[in-house]
Amino acid sequence: MSDTAAVSVRGLTKRFGEVTAVEDVTFEVRPGRIVGLLGRNGAGKTTSLRMLLGLSRPSSGTATVFGRPYADLPDAARRVGVSMDGIAPMPGTSGRRDLRIWARMLGLPATRVDEVLDKVGLTGSADRKIKGYSTGMRQRHALAVALLADPELLVLDEPANGLDPDGIRWLRTFLRSLADEGRTILLSSHLLSEVEQTVDDVVILQRTLRYSGPISELVPGSGTSLEERFFELVGTEAERHVDA
Template sequence: MNGTPPVVAVEGLTKRYDGQAVVEDLTFHLDRGQITGFLGPNGAGKSTTLRLLLGLASPSSGTARVLGKPYADLGDPARTVGAVLESNDFHPARSGRDHLRVLALASGIGRARVDEALETVELTAASSRAVRTYSLGMRQRLGLAAALLGNPELLVLDEPINGLDPAGVHWLRAFLRSYADQGGTVLVSSHVLAEVAQTVDRALIISRGRLVADRPISDFAQDGQTLETAYLALTAVVAP
């Protein structure tokens, strides 16, 4: 790789709360031009891992780096990483456009990018409306527009199809493919396995805080299996 660090390098990442490991010895790398699905049951440690990667929590041990650095040490994080986590913080009385303008101003990003991001996520027509009038799917699109303001190299998306109608899901799938084909990197957490199977190039599966699979998505279809059957077998909890 000519000495270039991976876009994401997670090494031995562990997070404990009150002595209980939520994420344990997690290791994976993400390279450019790839969409990776991040899968696991509720409570498996997915959201904690994303928070550790984005500097929203500190690891108990191990490291999570973006382009060779912890998130907190990135010189221009908005132009490096765009993230959409489940809990997006929107002022309900502010318009979609004004929400993006505030974020752009805070990150030193020109206003022109606001209109470009709105157009990318197909929210231009609704951009002058108050966010409180937006559907859940529209809020998802607004969150993605915010993540795209800085033209980042990495997108981190937590349940991005939540609230999208079938046309919105189709649009998101095409958008992510285009983004990756242009050299972007995507890490997407989702519970919708059928959609993941159509969207991602590779899947990471964690269970009880540990990585149990890291394979190209095509490998899960071998021997007549589906991603769903493989996922259920890998994450099954055996009763004591």
Template sequence: MSSAPAIEFQSLTKEFGTVRAVEELSFQVRPGRVTGLLGRNGAGKTTSLRVLLGLARPTSGSATVFGHRYQDLPRAAHRIGVSMDGLGWTPGATGRRELRIWASTLGLPTSRVDQVLERVGLTDSADRRVKGYSTGMRQRLALATALLADPELLVLDEPANGLDPDGIRWLRTTLRSLAEEGRTVLLSSHLLAEVEQTVDDVVVLERTLRYAGPLSELIPRQNDRLEDRFFDLVGAGTVGKEQSHA
């Protein structure tokens, strides 16, 4: 496995008018590991991922995958699997039909659809319309879509949202197995207790970088908790305060 970073942010700043959503963000994601991008709502997590994936332009600095901007990376859609709100579903499609559309777009055999449906536990629901799926089922379908091309890297925006306890446990096991296969996973989340049981490395973001490194160094003692260290780094929030540009 290459020692070069799978993902690298270098002094990334993103502004929306007069609002600075992300400021001077620099960190690396090491290959073959699960990295959690953590922050409260409005901390800049989704904005950072959108810049990484070429969906937004940085105001300054850069974000690269495998040493390239996403839009300059050969076969990017095959090497990187993405799950992110806003990518949307085909109106009226079943889960199986949705995956077949994506498979056709990527030039993949339809047999790959059945493989990923089984991996995410949606085989029995594959012929139901997506509009009738629960939030948790849609999360599973989104992960199936991300896995279609057998990617080296997965970028997942809040993949545990809407999952029940069984689903969260399943997601944790699935992400760990993907890393054991040599894949790299970058996931954003605000579910600190779950992330603590899932990731190898942690990036804490509060518009600017507050920490980037191994989870074991952030919480080195057995009784340490990620939640406590997180609030040590970002400070106490204001109850009821909502922010934009997550």
């Protein structure tokens, strides 16, 4: 496994007019790790991911994938699998048809569609229209799209949203199996108790970086939880209003 960081963020800042959404954020994602990008709604998680993937231009700083900006990364669409808002299925398609369209765009054989449908547990629903899918099924379908090219890195924005308890448990086991195969996973989430059972490392944002490192160092043992440490680092909602 390469020692080069799968993701490297240095001094990343994004301003929208007079509003600073992300300020001077620096962290790395090491190969073969599951990394949770944590923060409240509006903390800068999705904005950071969009800058990483070249969907938004930083005001300052850099974000690279395998040592290069995403736009300059050879074969980026195959090496990086993405699931986030803005990557929507083709209107009116079934799950299988949508995946076949993506596979054709990526130059992949049609057999790969059946493989990822089986991986995410959607084989029995593959020929249903996506518009009739539950939220959880849509999340599984989005994960199937991200996995099509068998990528080295997965970037997942809130992948557990809409999943029921069985689905969340399945996702946790599934992501660990992917990491055990050598893949790297960067996922954003606000489900702290679930993240605590899933990730190797955490990056906590509240516009600025509050922590980056192994979860074992942030939550070293029994008697404390990720939720407790999270609020120690970012403050409670009441404290935010007092500071404002």
